[in-house]
Amino acid sequence: MKPQGDKKSSREAETESSTFIPAPPSALFQKTEEYQDASAQGEASTKPMADKNIDLPVGMELSSKYTYEIGKPLGRGGFGSVYLAKCLSHDPEDDDSPPEQVAIKVYHAPQDSDSTKLLKRELAALLALRNDRIPRVYDWSISGPYAFTVMDYFPKGSLTDLRSLMGNMPSEMAWRLLADLMAALNAAHVASLLHLDIKPGNVLIDDHGGFVLTDFGISQGSMVSWNIVDPGIGTRGYHAPEQPKLHEELIDVRTDLWGVGATVWSMFTGLELSDSKNKPKLWPEDPELGLPPMTKFRPDCPSELNNIVMSLLHVDRTDRPSCAAEVLQRMVQLSGEVPIDSETISAAVGMPISDSERAQMVSGLIDPLWASVCRTRGFHRFLVRFEDGQHLCHQGEKSYSTYLLLKGRVKITRNDEVIANESREGVFLGEISTLTGTERTASMLADGPVWACVFNLPDLEKLVTCNPAVGLRMIKSLAQRIAEDRLRTS
Numbered sequence: 034m035k036p037q038g039d040k041k042s043s044r045e046a047e048t049e050s051s052t053f054i055p056a057p058p059s060a061l062f063q064k065t066e067e068y069q070d071a072s073a074q075g076e077a078s079t080k081p082m083a084d085k086n087i088d089l090p091v092g093m094e095l096s097s098k099y100t101y102e103i104g105k106p107l108g109r110g111g112f113g114s115v116y117l118a119k120c121l122s123h124d125p126e127d128d129d130s131p132p133e134q135v136a137i138k139v140y141h142a143p144q145d146s147d148s149t150k151l152l153k154r155e156l157a158a159l160l161a162l163r164n165d166r167i168p169r170v171y172d173w174s175i176s177g178p179y180a181f182t183v184m185d186y187f188p189k190g191s192l193t194d195l196r197s198l199m200g201n202m203p204s205e206m207a208w209r210l211l212a213d214l215m216a217a218l219n220a221a222h223v224a225s226l227l228h229l230d231i232k233p234g235n236v237l238i239d240d241h242g243g244f245v246l247t248d249f250g251i252s253q254g255s256m257v258s259w260n261i262v263d264p265g266i267g268t269r270g271y272h273a274p275e276q277p278k279l280h281e282e283l284i285d286v287r288t289d290l291w292g293v294g295a296t297v298w299s300m301f302t303g304l305e306l307s308d309s310k311n312k313p314k315l316w317p318e319d320p321e322l323g324l325p326p327m328t329k330f331r332p333d334c335p336s337e338l339n340n341i342v343m344s345l346l347h348v349d350r351t352d353r354p355s356c357a358a359e360v361l362q363r364m365v366q367l368s369g370e371v372p373i374d375s376e377t378i379s380a381a382v383g384m385p386i387s388d389s390e391r392a393q394m395v396s397g398l399i400d401p402l403w404a405s406v407c408r409t410r411g412f413h414r415f416l417v418r419f420e421d422g423q424h425l426c427h428q429g430e431k432s433y434s435t436y437l438l439l440k441g442r443v444k445i446t447r448n449d450e451v452i453a454n455e456s457r458e459g460v461f462l463g464e465i466s467t468l469t470g471t472e473r474t475a476s477m478l479a480d481g482p483v484w485a486c487v488f489n490l491p492d493l494e495k496l497v498t499c500n501p502a503v504g505l506r507m508i509k510s511l512a513q514r515i516a517e518d519r520l521r522t523s
Contacts, residue, residue: 087140089179097173097181101120102119115136116137117137118183119134119135128389136168139180140180141179156182158224189238191233191236192234192238210296211341211342214293219356219358222289228249229292231296270299270307275288283350287354290357291345298346301334301338314330320348321348327342391416402502407486416485417484419484425478427476428448428475435487436485436487437461438483439459439485460514461510464511467493
């Protein structure tokens with residue numbers, strides 16, 4: 034079945050013509066735990082409404098721009114249900130088409146015009162939001178007996194499921210979690226959306242070991258009004274200190290930073306913050322911080338990880354970092370001093386890359402070796418796009434990262450003087466520092482958009498081991514650069 038174009042145009046016109054009017058919370062802002070029972074996540078502080086369970090039979094069809102067949106239930110909260118569904122009008126040749134398997138969040142449609150306008154505004158913002166750290170919203174409807182939102186399905190579950198399987202999170206994974214959540218927040222905040230309920234149950238696991246921030250169900254524009262949002266938003270143990278104070282001027286992007294800090298803290302220490310039994314252990318040693326340092330419970334915690342996470346947990350929001358982008362920049366700077374894995378570095382730098390952009394870049398590669406390597410399953414995790422003027426690394430830092438230049442031009446400077454420009458496809462940059470652990474002897478920055486793969490030492494060794502031809506190319510690249518450097522200095 035093909036998408037119903039007339040419905041799309043009608044809905045888009047209706048959305049664009051809507052004037053935003055503050056209203057009581059609509060159905061979208063009422064909590065439904067994604068993919069699992071809300072009772073397993075601790076006590077949410079949203080206020081329950083009358084019992085209006087939504088039970089849809091397997092095989093029932095829902096239609097909006099596309100048509101869906103309801104499958105098994107994935108979770109239920111006080112304000113709706115989430116189902117696995119099949120997109121009956123899935124079109125593999127259409128980039129905007131939902132995948133064959135999707136998750137559908139079903140809730141009661143708003144009953145008044147103001148709430149309807151607010152819901153349309155929020156859904157339009159979520160539909161336009163494209164970031165691989167946020168589940169994509171493909172479709173929605175607020176007509177008929179049920180309102181619903183169609184989004185990506187993540188079968189591996191959430192951090193809550195992961196906690197029960199693995200116990201305390203290793204530091205490498207905690208770095209990745211921090212980077213992925215900050216990347217998600219950066220995209221959402223740029224779109225003027227706050228999350229306001231970040232916790233382990235709202236963080237899903239993708240197919241490549243990364244993390245995705247879901248359930249913007251009570252999300253709001255950056256200018257929050259209590260006319261719109263229930264003042265009891267958030268989940269006990271994870272909401273920021275300013276959230277229950279009912280002062281709208283205290284809520285901003287730094288409120289979400291607290292939620293990330295609390296989530297990483299909980300997963301790394303193994304202490305569930307919503308469990309009242311843990312309350313005696315959670316009393317902070319420093320009254321300016323909301324929780325004790327992670328090093329108290331995990332002596333093996335890297336000091337750099339502890340410092341960044343604890344900076345997010347200042348009771349006074351003005352003492353926290355100003356935004357997610359600032360935290361990401363701190364992580365990029367630390368990547369030269371701390372052995373952060375390649376996927377984390379990739380998540381912390383560059384702009385989000387869509388599948389179509391990545392495919393277009395790879396298809397444009399001239400060397401068949403790199404074209405073949407870049408098409409290897411999972412290899413996209415190492416691919417990063419640097420923007421014009423963005424530093425890949427700085428002179429004098431110890432770096433654990435090697436860069437494989439695929440497209441663009443990199444300016445290499447030493448003592449603020451340009452010593453070389455590199456634009457050859459497949460050239461390795463910075464591999465000596467990675468292999469020896471010595472300081473960088475030069476800085477590298479993007480001269481225009483640059484596409485590169487970022488490898489730490491273990492990943493570089495795996496790449497060479499699995500692809501001997503890559504090892505030969507690296508040796509050739511290194512020898513050529515040494516020869517050119519000798520010519521410059523002679």
